[in-house]
Amino acid sequence: MEQSKQASGLTNDDIAALSGGRCDRPFDILGPHGGWLTVYHPDLAALSAVTPGGEVSLDRVAGDLFRGRVDGPYRLKARSGGGIEWLFDDPYRFGQVLGEMDLHLLGEGTHRRLWQALGAHVMTHEDTAGTHFAVWAPNARRVSVVGPFNGWDGRRHPMRRIGGTGVWEIFLPGLGEGTLYKYEILDAQGGLLMKADPVGFGSQHPPEKASVVRDISGYGWKDSDWMAGRAVIQDRRAPISIYEVHLGSWRRKIDQGGRPLSYKELARDLVAYAVDMGFTHLELLPVSEFPFDGSWGYQPVGMYAPTIRFGPPHEFRDLVEAAHEAGLGVLLDWVPGHFPTDAHGLARFDGTALYEHADPREGFHQDWNTLIYNYGRIEVQNYLIANALYWLEEYHIDGLRVDAVASMLYRDYSRREGQWIPNRHGGRENLEAIEFLKNTNVAAYAESPGIMTVAEESTSFPKVSAPVDAGGLGFGFKWNMGWMNDTLRYMSRDPVHRQYHHDLMTFGLMYAFSENFILPISHDEVVHGKGSMLRKMPGDDWQQFANLRAYYGFMWGHPGKKLLFMGCEWGQPEEWNHNGELNWPAAAQPRHQGVQALVRDLNRLYRGTPALYRKDAEPDGFGWIATDAAQSTFVWLRRGDDGDAPVVVACNMTPVPRHRFRIGVPCAGYWREAINTDAELYGGSGMGNLGGVRAKDGPQDGQPAFMEITLPPLSVVIFVADKSGKGEEL
Structure with missing residues (x-):
């Protein structure tokens, strides 16, 4: 036996490595070499090669290793112990798939289309249909593709290591759409890991953990007009009103076991609802595959896989395309700040701290028990930046709202003294994360024209929404968390105390004009014991509804784009529960319908009134007219460009009506009462101004004209100047 092995070029070490699952150079041993064919396949009674010249039996040279003389093309014929025979192609007869440019970019960590090289790709290679697998695991001793097709046996399909790139690849003929797979990794310490594909396009339904081969090519997009025009729709001078949605709990099929709606059902029902409500955008809580429902998607494992909970990838595209057809933009919550410690995920992917920092003072989030990406590693930056581009390009997503930016910017975020490592200058800023965010924004805006990026950032870090070349982070917009916290604290107080x-x-x-702000009333405000928006408001039931309506009027009249979480638009009485659907029966009750009608009308007024949006981020678009702490009243002016009708917003945050309430306005003439949150239509008392007021010349509050209005209790009234001169004579 020893002489035979030497004659065939095999050594005892080769045989032991193959049978023991330790072979790190399988393509040097297996397949055809110099007229010899070597095949490793456990549990066979016999194996032969079928060639144009006939069938050649392969000798069993040791255990499950077969070998024989074979020239030219061949297929393999296997026979089991039960006498069953089948033909298959030998993966080790196929050449390398990745080309020189891929290898160059992978090696230097600058492959902006990383998903086109790594992951599982259904393809035809050397005239044979199959799937190409490639994964980055630089410190692994051996990587294999495993799945039901090979009995989850890592000895069967060890991959080829490609030079010094740290990438392993193999083409497996005969595999295609729907194949389950993982990577079995032999780490440097000899341990075996079973990992999902970091660049996999599909996953099993949780709690199952395998990746799934998905062919994401060939979708026939029909939204070219939308894509060409969205830059105007998403400009900072455009009206942007966002409906934030958790897809799994917006609506459910109660008569079908309470299952959530599919992507295709959401394409019909959610899109139609958002359009009817007057929103301009949907923002979806993360859809990247995640194992734990209770994370709402904010602890993703499959960054490149739309969650299978609602359907396969093409059906997610159906949802996006339906939104575009209806004139809605689609934003995704994107989570590059951390990832969970689940064993099948990125944690110690090849047995080392590959994606994360090794030192927990840099690499572990104490708040969330998650791991922090090592942004200083160029391959990790490449992985994340390419992921941003992936969603923008492959799924025509219109923008990314980046989660937990504050936690990325500071090394001492939520850490006590001694629990963090300063940057190279001795400071607390995470310089690598800052550079990553800048690079992501530059790449996204450069390569996906018309998109928008949004930072969820709760500190006073400067120039978050300024261009990178102007010293900023490069985001298009920033959530105004300070505004949200301050105003909700005010609104939660009894009106008698608000004056203080x-x-x-x-x-x-x-x-307000230091950034391009979005005013967010997000899911974070209606969970974890914070109560619903309605129940944050003080007073009895009538007052709670009145306060909520007044708050929404204040918000829509205030500078800044708008964001409202699902259920808040009609005042859901309960805190949000991700395990069920919204309380739609409550939404059918009159007072809730009144809130819903108000939000619908606020959106329509906002979108149709340039003074309410054109200068959201420009100080000359806003001016205080009067504020009175003792009365808890606020009056301000909104201006657009020359020729745009000015708007006056008057707020009364007490239950005391204000009659003949005199306010200054920028011009005499008729002012239309465009919104009155106390209108009977919205569930209010019906006190108001009979549709409008005529302003007269005369100084008031620093303005050249004035009008006397009725300001109802716990209300906001929005007046728009009638520029046509056709206002009703009073």
């Missing part, structure tokens, strides 16, 4: 906290409603205007 007047500045909570006005302070936001001190910095």
Whole structure:
């Protein structure tokens, strides 16, 4: 036997490595070499090669290793112990798939289309149909593709290591769409790991953990007009009103076991609802595959896989295309800040701290028990930047809202003294994360024209939404978390005490134009014991509804784009529960319908009134007219460009009506009462101004004209100047 092995070029070490699952150079041993064919296949009674010249039996040279003389093309014929025979192609007769440019970019960590090289790709290679697998695991001793097709046996299909790139690849003929697979990794310490594909396009239904081969090519997009025009729709001078949605709990099929709607059902029902409500955008809580429902998607494992909970990848595209056809943009919550420690995920992927920092002072999030990406590693930056481009390009996503940016910017985020490592200058800023965010924004805006990126950032870090070449982070917009916290603190107080906290409603205007702000009432405000938006409001049931309507009027009249979480638009009475659907029966009750009608009308007024959006980020678009802490009243002016009708917003945050309430306005003439949150239509008392007021010349509040209005209790009234001169004579 020893002489035979030497004659055939095999050594005892080769045989032991193959049978023991330790072979790191399988393509040097297996397949055809110099007229010899070597095949490793466990549990066979016999194996032969079928060639144009006939069938050649292969000798069993040791255990499950077969070998014989074979020239030219061949297929393999196997026979089991039960006498069953089948033909198959030998993966080790196929050449390398990845080309020189891929290898160059992979090697230097600059492959912006990483998903086109790594992952599982259904393809035809050397005239044979199959799937190409490639994965980055630089410190592994051996990587194999495993699945039901090979009995999850890592000895069967060890992959080829490609030079010094750290990438392993193999083409497996005969595999295609729907194949389950994982990577079995032999780490440097001899341990075996079973990992999902970091660049996999599909996953099993949780709690199962395998990746799934998905062919994401060939979708026939029909949204070219939308894509060409969305830059105007998403500009900072455009009206942007966002409906934030958790797909799994918006609606459910109660008569079908309470299952969530599919992507295709959401394409019909959610899109139609958002359009009817007047929103301009949908923002989806993360759809990248995640194992734990209770994370709402904010602890993703499959960054390149739309979650299978609602359907396969093409059906997610159906949802996006339906939104575009209806004139809605689609934003995704994107989570590059951390990842979970689940054993099948990125954690110690090849047995080392590959994607994360090794030192927990840099690499472990104490708040969430998750791991922090090592942004200083160029391959990790490449992985994340390419992921952003993937969603924008492959799924025509219109923008990314980047989660937990504050936690990325600071090394001492939520850490006590001694629990963090300063940057190279001794400071607390995470310089590598900052560079990553800049690079991501530059790449996204350069390569996907018309998109928008949004930072969920809760600190005073400067120039978050300024261009990178102007010293900024490069985001298009930033969530105004300070405004949200301050105003909700004010609104939660009994009106009798609000006069002592007047500045909570006005302070936001001190910095409102320092960034391109979005005013967010997000899912975070209606979970974890915080109560629903309705129940945050003080007073009895009538007052709670009135307060909520007034708050929404204040929000829509205030500078900044708008974001509202699902259920808040009609005042859901309960806190949000991701395990069920929204309380739609409550939405059918009159007072809830009134809130819903108000939000619908606010959106329509906002979108149709340039003064309410064109200068959201420009200080000359806003001016205080009067604020009175003792009365808890606020009056301000909104301006657009020359020729745009000005808008006056008047707020009364007490239950006391204000009659003949005199306010200054920029011009005499008729002012239409465009919104009155106390209207009977919305569930209010019906007190108001009979559709409008005529302003007269005369100085008031620093303005050249004035009008006397009725300001109902716990209300906001929005007036629009009638520029046509056709206002009703009073």
